[in-house]
Amino acid sequence: MYNPKSSKAAEFIDDTEIRATLRYAEENRVNAALIDGILRKARERKGLDHREASVLLACALPEQNVALLGLAREIKQAFYGNRIVLFAPLYLSNYCINGCVYCPYQCHNKTIPRRKLSQPEIAREVAALQDMGHKRLALETGEHPLYNPLEYVLESLETIYSVKHRNGAIRRANVNIAATTVEAYRKLRDAGIGTYILFQETYHRETYEQLHPTGPKSDYAWHTEAMDRAMQGGVEDVGLGVLFGLKRYKYEFTALLMHAEHLEAAFGVGPHTVSVPRVKFADGVNPGDFKGALSDEAFAKVIACIRLAVPYTGMIISTREGAELRARALALGVSQLSGGSRTSVGGYAVGEEAAAAAQDTEQFEVSDHRTLDEVVRWLMELGYIPSFCTACYRQGRTGDRFMQLVKTNQIQNCCHSNALMTLEEFLLDYASPATRQLGERLIESEIGHIPLEKMRRLVQTHLVQIKAGERDFRV
Ligand code: SAM
Numbered sequence: 001m002y003n004p005k006s007s008k009a010a011e012f013i014d015d016t017e018i019r020a021t022l023r024y025a026e027e028n029r030v031n032a033a034l035i036d037g038i039l040r041k042a043r044e045r046k047g048l049d050h051r052e053a054s055v056l057l058a059c060a061l062p063e064q065n066v067a068l069l070g071l072a073r074e075i076k077q078a079f080y081g082n083r084i085v086l087f088a089p090l091y092l093s094n095y096c097i098n099g100c101v102y103c104p105y106q107c108h109n110k111t112i113p114r115r116k117l118s119q120p121e122i123a124r125e126v127a128a129l130q131d132m133g134h135k136r137l138a139l140e141t142g143e144h145p146l147y148n149p150l151e152y153v154l155e156s157l158e159t160i161y162s163v164k165h166r167n168g169a170i171r172r173a174n175v176n177i178a179a180t181t182v183e184a185y186r187k188l189r190d191a192g193i194g195t196y197i198l199f200q201e202t203y204h205r206e207t208y209e210q211l212h213p214t215g216p217k218s219d220y221a222w223h224t225e226a227m228d229r230a231m232q233g234g235v236e237d238v239g240l241g242v243l244f245g246l247k248r249y250k251y252e253f254t255a256l257l258m259h260a261e262h263l264e265a266a267f268g269v270g271p272h273t274v275s276v277p278r279v280k281f282a283d284g285v286n287p288g289d290f291k292g293a294l295s296d297e298a299f300a301k302v303i304a305c306i307r308l309a310v311p312y313t314g315m316i317i318s319t320r321e322g323a324e325l326r327a328r329a330l331a332l333g334v335s336q337l338s339g340g341s342r343t344s345v346g347g348y349a350v351g352e353e354a355a356a357a358a359q360d361t362e363q364f365e366v367s368d369h370r371t372l373d374e375v376v377r378w379l380m381e382l383g384y385i386p387s388f389c390t391a392c393y394r395q396g397r398t399g400d401r402f403m404q405l406v407k408t409n410q411i412q413n414c415c416h417s418n419a420l421m422t423l424e425e426f427l428l429d430y431a432s433p434a435t436r437q438l439g440e441r442l443i444e445s446e447i448g449h450i451p452l453e454k455m456r457r458l459v460q461t462h463l464v465q466i467k468a469g470e471r472d473f474r475v
Pocket of ligand 1: 142
């Protein structure tokens with residue numbers, strides 16, 4: 001039976017409740033009175049429950065659909081302003097014992113070269129990422145107890161945080177590794193991870209079992225209950241996600257929101273982020289082989305409805321999507337973007353030989369091939385402030401303390417200031433002349449948008465100090 005507080009996957013992601021919700025949403029897809037009421041509630045910016053949000057996703061009334069997209073833009077602007085946080089994935093190893101059908105790293109794929117980075121290789125990758133301007137990474141590995149045990153991930157985190165190349169530093173390393181134990185999550189927390197990210201792939205149990213036929217990941221409950229264990233292990237920021245394109249997207253959408261509601265009900269704090277990856281071509285993988293393909297139009301609506309349902313939660317889109325769709329997603333609710341990404345093991349290493357060795361280990365085909373500098377410039381041309389901020393996590397503002405900041409709109413003072421200061425660092429250390437010129441003008445005009453006068457003056461002082469060579473200010 002459906003119970004959002006339960007610790008059992010079958011109860012907080014209850015299939016009967018999902019199906020009942022989808023039926024209710026279908027029955028009400030042209031119910032203008034109900035839909036207008038839900039939109040009114042969304043306008044209060046306190047979120048929607050999975051039933052309400054599912055009705056909006058199903059809504060077939062053109063006028064209400066236009067209103068829905070407009071409201072998502074407004075809410076995005078209200079909570080996140082025009083800041084976009086940037087990060088890059090770092091693939092450590094593609095050894096894997098799971099059989100995930102959609103993933104080229106799965107153990108039955110005998111054509112992909114297997115590779116695991118040594119600590120000196122990781123240090124080189126990190127230096128290359130720092131030279132691009134990155135401050136925030138997402139670590140990725142396959143699941144393999146011999147090649148990639150927890151100790152390897154912990155050692156890699158230590159390496160990553162220790163590299164200081166020129167003015168560079170990785171200030172936040174998020175981790176996307178397979179579901180593990182409370183004890184292991186505690187060790188990850190102690191190693192200073194940012195967000196623990198784990199994509200559910202699909203919430204539909206039968207589909208999940210078909211797509212994960214072998215390996216530890218085949219256990220639906222173990223995977224679905226991972227965030228509970230992470231929170232029990234003291235990881236306060238967790239990131240949810242669905243691999244859209246596998247199963248009917250409306251089912252996944254409803255279940256994803258139920259998962260967020262469960263974390264809120266059981267731990268008093270919802271997910272820190274929601275990712276919206278879509279399945280892509282990869283070695284031996286054709287997205288057309290799965291039944292859940294969704295159009296760009298439907299995908300954009302999913303993003304908007306997530307924004308309305310969980311207005312405080314960050315939303316992430318990767319280079320799986322091209323520039324055009326990413327621009328649309330940013331307007332509708334996405335707050336974090338990867339840039340200059342390589343999805344191969346060792347992909348950032350400089351030199352032709354190293355690049356050739358990495359190429360064949362690619363996890364999926366990237367659709368956005370621009371450099372970080374190009375992405376930064378493009379964001380500014382679209383009117384956004386690219387941010388390399390990692391302050392909240394380093395100030396201990398995680399979990400409910402971060403959410404409190406967002407809910408009380410203090411985010412505008414802190415995040416806006418930190419975004420401008422980290423952008424200044426990027427412009428001075430890594431940007432091309434054209435990007436720098438545009439950025440300096442942007443910072444000049446954006447300083448005035450820091451609400452607190454005292455904060456504004458502090459930021460101005462720090463910007464002068466950054467220009468004089470000092471780094472790493474945060475408020
Ligand atoms: N191995 C970890 C796990 O089991 O959760 C996660 C790391 S994996 C490198 C990161 C994510 O890439 C997966 O969770 C999956 O959603 C996504 N992925 C796998 N194959 C993909 C494909 N063909 N296209 C797009 N994304 C894919």
